[in-house]
Amino acid sequence: MSKEKNKKEFKPWWILAAFLVMIVINLMPVPDALGVIGLRALSILAFAVIMWVTEAVKYPVSSVMIVGLMIILLGFSPVGDLGSVLGVPDLSGSDMLGTQAALSLSFSGFATSAVALVAAALFLASAMQITNLHRRLALYVLKIVGNKTNAIVMGTILVSIILAFFVPSATARAGAVIPILIGMIAAFNMSKESRLAALLVVTAVHAVSIWNVGIKTAAAQNIVAVGFINEAMGMDVSWLEWFIYAAPWSILMSVVLYFVMTKLFKAETNEIKGGRELIQSEIEKLGPIKPSELRLIVIAGLLLIAWATEGVLHPFDSSSVTLIALAVMLSPKIGVFTWKEVESTINWGTIIVFAIGISLGTVLLRTGAAQWLSDVTFGAMGLDNMPLIAVIALVSIFNILIHLGFASATSLASALIPVFIALTTTLNLGDSSLGFVLIQQFVICFGFLLPVSSPQNMLAYGTNTFTVQDLLKSGIVITVVGYILVLILSATYWQWIGLL
Structure with missing residues (x-):
């Protein structure tokens, strides 16, 4: 029994895959618009996403691993002209960030x-x-x-x-x-x-x-x-x-x-x-x-x-x-x-996961990694030439599909909200920026399709009262109607009250 439980809590092949992907990203040529520290931030994000999606280890465990990687990879990265943004304004362009500053960044989420x-x-x-x-x-x-x-x-x-x-x-x-x-x-x-x-x-x-x-x-x-x-x-x-x-x-x-x-x-x-x-x-x-x-x-x-x-x-x-x-x-x-x-009733791991997720998102924003990822991911779609409603429609579909792989909406928000914030800059959304990010956060809460889409789904699925097909059958209808309603409100109510 304990061996089976350990297998569920520990998936060595996915851990290995996460580390390999992270290493490959670090060995890639550094894009001019990104910088070394930004590339390393993206490699940590890739590691985190694989660990979160596959639940290779428990979320609090993967969070501690992410902290260790941020300390090592960011600490030994040249900061270039990002010193002031990263909170180390006294460093020159050729200096490393240092493990102490990297540690502060890794725990910045706890101070929010x-x-x-x-x-x-x-x-x-x-x-x-x-x-x-x-x-x-x-x-x-x-x-x-x-x-x-x-x-x-x-x-x-x-x-x-x-x-x-x-x-x-x-x-x-x-x-x-x-x-x-x-x-x-x-x-x-x-x-x-x-x-x-x-x-x-x-x-x-x-x-x-x-x-x-x-x-x-x-x-x-x-x-x-x-x-x-x-x-x-x-x-x-x-x-x-x-x-x-x-x-x-x-x-x-x-x-x-x-x-x-x-x-x-x-x-x-x-x-x-x-x-x-x-x-x-x-x-x-x-x-x-x-x-x-x-x-x-x-x-x-x-x-x-x-x-x-x-x-x-x-x-x-x-x-x-x-x-x-x-x-x-x-x-x-x-x-x-x-x-x-x-x-004894508080899940202290939730606080750790939450805070470190915020720390990772903050690193993505401050290193420019979120902006670069936004430009590369959404720039190819030609969103800058589309009306705002079309942008919301396309990005929301992307958001719904990527949620299929995440068991935690908190982790999904930690990974995507910094990218969506950066996208508002790419698209020059101006006064509509807040509304765009909030709408995407609403869509992040869509957890209707699969048992693994949210903890409450897993809790309910554990009662053995319904099948995956039951949840999917109703979830598809709820998701489609919810998506259409998001677009309708984007074109009407949210514009009328000044959110967009």
Whole structure:
């Protein structure tokens, strides 16, 4: 058993392939427009992409390997005239960057407010799990909608929407809803292989992914994008601004999801008799609402208000208010958990992966590697002679296709957002630059096609309630409609509100 597990966690041939590709890139002639340090940054990106796509090792392990490579390859690279951009203005053109400066670059991601927000968000998601508040909320919504199968589908979507506001983790949201649905199916002697099971679980996981787009704090990859936008473009996107831009897409797609799922998956029954009673019994198992849950409701409610009024009623950004909320949650008497309770529920590797992903993206931006990659990749497509809508259409297709190889949207955002930011310079997009990058980030959240497209898909797939074909059948329709809606909003709403 342990040998099989090790095989899954360790894929030596892919590790070897990643190193070989990196070495080959380093041995290539250095393009005039790139420079040695830029070429080495690209070689590290190639290594990272292969490791991420194949999951040759666990993501935190590959992240530490990336840090080591950045220290060695960048540290012994001549910086040319990039010294000031890389934070070493005292070096002349012939000097090496040095391992100390390379180490600082490798850990630059840890110094960003985006990492603080993700870390605090993980604690908030953990608070929901420890108190079981997210499960209670889900049960109450499902109790209200009733016994009809289509009503339960609608309730599943509503639960995902509500939790997206308060639980900043797609995996945690899926983990709250799916066990309840599985329990309902089992309680009424329905097989896990039934159409009803597939209908409810696939609906839940698609709804989670749809609302990753609509709410800034719903997914870590959104914070990656905002961090790069802040670093490279000198702009910020508040929680409310993101919601105004993205929520209409998610609302419309939620309606689409309901009709797609109820048409594609014909359940064996139109009604789950006794469903409401079953939900009530599950609520009773949770017992009366605890003081810690009440305190968490108050904290989460105030946090949501603070997010929504950022830059309007107060000067605090999303990261700051979330960290303040975390401090309150950890405080004795008025908090909701102790450090001992929370430390075992936090996936600390997520923070490492997130921060080092930002570091790699920052290196790509500062060395000019992202700009060169953008020019080479998209320049050949003649995008500079196309209207903006055509550019969005083509780049979005590229974005959707490349996502097929990534199991982590956070890693995908770390690799692509710097390239998309550079592309705005190549294409001279001007005032439309922010909108273009944000729209591509929305598309990065598309994880509808395969189980490996996102962690929440893998969690759902592990329940054995649906096949890859089931997910693909619904996912293709959702992806195509979502893509068309992106183009429609690009031509209308996003232009009307000044995003493009």
